[in-house]
Amino acid sequence: MSPTPSSPIRLPMRTPRLLILAAGVGVAFCALASDRSGDHASSAHGAASAQEEPKVIAKDSLKRQLAAGKAEAKAGKTDGKSEAGAASVPSGKPEPTSVSMAELRDLIDQKIAEVRAKQAAAPAVKVINRSPKPRVAAVSPQIKQTMAAHGAAAVPGLPAGHDLHWEYTGAAGPQSWGQLKPEFKTCSSGTRQSPIDIRDGIKVQLEPIQFDYRPTPFRVIDNGHTVQVNLDAGNNITVSGRRYELVQFHFHRPSEERINGRQYEMVAHLVHKDAQGRLAVIAVLLDQGKEHPMVQLVWNSLPLEKSIEQASPVMLDMNLMLPEQRQYYTYMGSLTTPPCTEGVLWLVMKQPATLSPYQASVFSRLYANNARPVQSASGRMIKEGQ
Ligand SMILES: [Zn+2]
Structure with a gap:
């Protein structure tokens, strides 16, 4: 947000100021610039009435002056009370032959007196010196650095590199990730990148994933790229004889994976690591539908600030995060x-779980789009469990 530039003078104030200047009076500026408090509404009204009436009254004024006779005018006996509210110099076209210079001077003096009287009665015309609001950067560099430091520390089990210099849009977006740092090079040079559009899989009998999940304490963190849940030890899976431990899970919106071209509302990535540091990620697609009780537990513990873990008072049963059917790609x-x-x-679960539109909207307020575009499958083997 940037402060809206504002004119130093409001519209209703412009009229008296111009009129006063036209009358050649210097005192007006002092009055306008004075900082006396008063009734703004009444002063605005005064200005408005002066604006509405001037032409007609000015003409009447001239006529009366002319009727009063030259002698009287020259003697300067005009009492200055004639036209209440006529805070204006004549803007009509009086015949030049019938108004002498002296008469004009008298008229001008009269107007000056009227204007002064008005200013004395309603001096609340204020020139407000509006200093611009201080600019507030969306995220200060210091905060970003802090976030980066916390973010990097808050991804246990993942290789370093989760810092905040990469984004999902703009100059530091997915197309540029590979150029941002030498250690990100694989993002552009890799040939087995994720996500992909899953199609043309080879249908086979895949061995079931053995889930060994149990209720576990958890902590929620907004790491600047997603909402992530860090879990205590104790949740494991076994695939192809290899045992992996669940380290964390997090969300993307929309789903990064596509199935035959279809993208889902969201996806949860359950990140597992084995004893040698190898990673296995289970993707649970989230379609719009019934509320997801586990997602709700996570949302309930959303931290108020980024990069700070919020511990939940309850436990999370990861079995309930999974869809009913466990076939997978x-x-x-x-x-x-x-x-x-x-x-x-x-390991991409074939059956999506559901979350409610409200639950999806909660996440979208934080991350409307944090999905990397699909990468080329490059002829990779995709297996589809039956
Ligand atoms: Zn992910």
């Missing part, structure tokens, strides 16, 4: 965020 891919490390085993 599988392929070898990468992290979908810098440094885009490859060698990640992807």
Whole structure:
């Protein structure tokens, strides 16, 4: 947000000021510039009435002056009370032959007196010296640095590189990730990148994933790229004889994965790591539908500030995060965020879970779009469980 530029003088104030200047009176400026408090409404009204009436009254004034006779006018006996509210010099076209210079001077003196009298009665015309509001940067560099530091520290089990110099849009967006840092090079040079549009999978009998999940304490963090849940130890899966531990899960909107071209409302990525540091990520697609009780538990513990973990008072049962049916697609891919490390085993659940439109809207207020575009499958083997 940037402060809206504002004119130093409001419209209703312009009229008296111009009129006064036209009358050649210097005192007007002092009156306008004075900072006396008063009734703004009445002064505005005064200005408005002066604006509405001037032409007709000015003509009448001239006629009366003429009728009063030259002698009287020259003697300067005009009492200055004639036209109440006529705070204006004549703007009509009086015949030049019938008004002498002396008469004009008298008239001008009279107007000056009227204007002064008005200013004395309603001096509340204020020139407000509006100093612009201080600019507030959306996110200060210091905060960004802090966020980056916390973000990097708050992704246990993931390779370093989760810092905030990359974004989902603009100059630091996905097309540029590979050029942002040498350690992000794989984002552009890799040939087994994620996400992909999953199609043309080879239908086979895949062995079921063995889930060993149990209710676990958890902490929620907004790391600047997504909402992430860090879990205590104790949740494991076994795939192809290899055991992986669940380290964290997080969300993307819309889903990064596509199934035959279709993108879903959101996706949850459950990041697992084995004893050798190899990663296996389970993707649970989230379609709009019934409320998701586990997602709600996470939203309930959304931290008020970025990069600060918010511990939940309750436990999370990750079995309830999964869809009922456990068939899945599988392929070898990468992290979908810098440094885009490859060698990640992807397990994409075929059946989506659901979350309510409200639950999706909560996330979209934080991250309306935090999905990396699909990458080329490059002829990779995709297996589809039956
Ligand atoms: Zn992810």
